[in-house]
Amino acid sequence: MINPLLRTPQYVPAPVPSPTSSGFSASLDWARGRIAEPIDVATWARAAGQSPRSFARHFRAAVGSTPLQWLAAERVRRARELLETTDLPVEAVAAHCGFATAAGLRRHFGRHVGTTPHAYRRTFHEPVHETDGR
Numbered sequence: 001m002i003n004p005l006l007r008t009p010q011y012v013p014a015p016v017p018s019p020t021s022s023g024f025s026a027s028l029d030w031a032r033g034r035i036a037e038p039i040d041v042a043t044w045a046r047a048a049g050q051s052p053r054s055f056a057r058h059f060r061a062a063v064g065s066t067p068l069q070w071l072a073a074e075r076v077r078r079a080r081e082l083l084e085t086t087d088l089p090v091e092a093v094a095a096h097c098g099f100a101t102a103a104g105l106r107r108h109f110g111r112h113v114g115t116t117p118h119a120y121r122r123t124f125h126e127p128v129h130e131t132d133g134r
Contacts, residue, residue, distance in 0.1 A: 024062045027055075031071060035078055036098050041067050071098075076112040079105060083121040090117050 027048045031039055044067055045055035059067045075097040082093045094105035109117050 024059060027059070028063075028070075031067075032074060035075060036096055038098070038100075039071060072108050073112060075099060075105075076108055079109060079117065080113065080120065080124075083117055084124045084126060087125075093117065 027044065030047050031044060041056055042052045045052040048055055050058070056067060059070070063070055065073070079093050079097045079099075082088055082096060086093075088096070090105065091102045094100075094102045097105065099105040099108065106116060109115075109120070113120060115123075
C-alpha cells in the first residue's frame with residue numbers, strides 16, 4: 001500500500017546520480033539511451049570495451065549491484081516517470097521501458113515499488129489540464 005503522505009509525484013527530472021569517478025557514467029548513459037531495447041550484459045560490455053566477466057565485476061564494485069539488477073531498477077524508475085506524467089496504457093509503458101510484457105513490468109514494479117503500476121498511477125498521476133483559452 002502506498003503511504004498517503006507521499007501523494008506528491010515521485011519523478012525526479014535529473015537522472016539518478018551515477019558514479020562518474022568509476023568510469024561507468026558513459027556505460028550507464030548508454031543503457032539509459034537504449035532503455036526500451038533488449039540489453040544483455042555481453043552487448044553492454046562490448047559497448048564499454050570490456051569482456052562480459054570484467055564488466056560485470058567492475059560494474060558491481062562501482063555501482064553496487066549487478067548490471068541486470070541496475071537495469072531493472074532503471075526501467076522501473078522510467079516506468080514510474082511515465083505513469084506519473086502520461087496516460088499511456090500499462091502495456092505501452094512496459095514497451096517504452098524495455099519490459100517484454102506488461103506482466104514483466106508488473107512483476108518488477110511490484111518488487112521495487114511494492115504496488116501495481118495501476119495503483120501507483122492512481123496515487124501519483126498528475127492529470128493534464130486543458131486550458132479553455134481564457
